[in-house]
Amino acid sequence: MPDVADTLAAEMAFDLAPLISATARGDRSAFRAIYDATSAKLFGVVLRICRDRDKAQEVLQEAYVKVWQNAARYDPASGRPITWLAAIARNAAIDQIRRGRAQSLEVVQEEGELEAIADPAAGLMGHADRSTLRVCLGELEDIQRDCVVLAYCEGYSREELAVRYDRPEATIKTWLRRGLMRLKDCMDRE
Amino acid sequence: MTGRSTPPGTAPTGPDDRLELDALAGEFVLGSLSESERRDADLRLATDPDFARLVADWRQRLAPLDDSVPPVAPPADLFARIEAQLERQNETAAAPVLAASSVSPASDLLLRRLNRWRAAALAAAATSTALAASLAALLLAPLPEAEPVVAGQKYLAVVNRDGAQPAIVVSVDIETGIVSLRDLGAEQPADRSLEVWYLAGDGSRPPLSLGVLADSADITHLPVRDADYGRTDAAIAITLEPKGGSPNGDPTGPVVYSGKLIPEPR
Numbered sequence: 001m002p003d004v005a006d007t008l009a010a011e012m013a014f015d016l017a018p019l020i021s022a023t024a025r026g027d028r029s030a031f032r033a034i035y036d037a038t039s040a041k042l043f044g045v046v047l048r049i050c051r052d053r054d055k056a057q058e059v060l061q062e063a064y065v066k067v068w069q070n071a072a073r074y075d076p077a078s079g080r081p082i083t084w085l086a087a088i089a090r091n092a093a094i095d096q097i098r099r100g101r102a103q104s105l106e107v108v109q110e111e112g113e114l115e116a117i118a119d120p121a122a123g124l125m126g127h128a129d130r131s132t133l134r135v136c137l138g139e140l141e142d143i144q145r146d147c148v149v150l151a152y153c154e155g156y157s158r159e160e161l162a163v164r165y166d167r168p169e170a171t172i173k174t175w176l177r178r179g180l181m182r183l184k185d186c187m188d189r190e
Numbered sequence: 191m192t193g194r195s196t197p198p199g200t201a202p203t204g205p206d207d208r209l210e211l212d213a214l215a216g217e218f219v220l221g222s223l224s225e226s227e228r229r230d231a232d233l234r235l236a237t238d239p240d241f242a243r244l245v246a247d248w249r250q251r252l253a254p255l256d257d258s259v260p261p262v263a264p265p266a267d268l269f270a271r272i273e274a275q276l277e278r279q280n281e282t283a284a285a286p287v288l289a290a291s292s293v294s295p296a297s298d299l300l301l302r303r304l305n306r307w308r309a310a311a312l313a314a315a316a317t318s319t320a321l322a323a324s325l326a327a328l329l330l331a332p333l334p335e336a337e338p339v340v341a342g343q344k345y346l347a348v349v350n351r352d353g354a355q356p357a358i359v360v361s362v363d364i365e366t367g368i369v370s371l372r373d374l375g376a377e378q379p380a381d382r383s384l385e386v387w388y389l390a391g392d393g394s395r396p397p398l399s400l401g402v403l404a405d406s407a408d409i410t411h412l413p414v415r416d417a418d419y420g421r422t423d424a425a426i427a428i429t430l431e432p433k434g435g436s437p438n439g440d441p442t443g444p445v446v447y448s449g450k451l452i453p454e455p456r
């Protein structure tokens with residue numbers, strides 16, 4: 001039975017880059033192999049942003065169609081295959097929620113979950129426990145870290161963060177950018 | 191990119207602007223930008239290698255945040271749905287080729303598509319998904335055979351990016367000597383110009399500039415310049431250039447939109 005550990009192991013066990021090259025040449029079985037190795041992870045990523053199973057399925061479908069169409073554009077120099085795949089999925093998810101949320105600025109408030117995500121000590125980082133990113137997120141001011149994590153993990157826009165924290169968007173922008181720059185400085189140093 | 195060809199404050203010129211660009215790349219990866227900022231950043235990503243590098247760096251930095259997400263198995267039939275969508279797109283694109291053994295049904299199909307598309311384009315219904323799909327099909331459809339150049343012939347190209355929504359419709363009318371460009375929502379940074387090029391398609395001649403897209407008008411008219419618009423591989427490309435167009439007569443910026451040039455059925 002495949003479980004989480006197996007999926008992760010499978011992902012690490014073989015290199016996705018040759019599969020992406022084969023997909024770029026129109027190899028459907030290579031495309032299937034990429035899907036099998038990554039779809040559960042990407043569905044998790046997309047679900048966390050979309051919060052709606054039906055929409056997340058549509059987004060995931062759209063994302064893999066883009067993977068098929070854009071496989072030739074993957075450049076190994078710009079990062080790991082999984083990072084490229086996740087970027088396509090996250091982009092599709094963010095486009096989707098921006099379309100959906102544009103009309104009514106309805107922000108889902110699930111305090112418990114958000115607190116857990118915003119708190120790096122609460123197991124948020126999971127597999128990235130010892131990562132530099134985790135250490136450096138820990139160095140940020142709470143509010144900066146919360147904004148960065150909520151934006152990345154849950155797809156919060158500046159506008160939504162402004163509502164959540166009852167501050168002007170300009171303030172949120174400042175928090176986000178200061179947070180990002182401190183994060184970068186710290187990660188470059190580590 | 192240097193500050194010489196751009197107004198102050200619109201392009202990175204020093205350490206502060208570099209920081210600004212890096213922060214923009216970071217926020218783009220976070221996903222926190224507004225919709226319009228996001229669209230601009232998307233265009234920039236496709237056209238500015240410097241920005242693309244910063245974005246790639248931020249993706250690498252923040253990627254560990256994805257590791258904490260528990261994997262969730264998607265529905266069992268999702269891959270079949272993806273394949274079905276790819277098949278559908280493939281079929282639409284391949285239809286004229288499949289019908290090429292009997293030329294007239296292929297021409298009819300193309301003609302029907304063109305008529306449908308022209309009516310829709312004239313109505314400026316550029317955001318319709320159906321329109322985008324039929325345009326994509328039109329672009330992907332190879333012509334059954336090269337058509338002879340005829341006096342008074344008109345040629346059309348629909349230019350877009352990555353097979354996405356059509357951005358500009360280009361119409362070349364040999365008789366009137368006018369190239370018309372209808373802007374259906376091309377993204378044009380305020381500090382640069384979009385320049386229109388004729389490409390022979392086989393490298394037999396350098397790109398021929400047809401002119402620069404008007405800044406704020408929906409329709410731009412340019413004079414027809416001497417070229418073999420009826421070539422099977424002829425195409426129109428739009429590049430991002432310094433304000434006013436390429437300084438040296440050759441494309442200097444990246445291609446942001448492109449599309450095949452096809453004879454308009456009469």
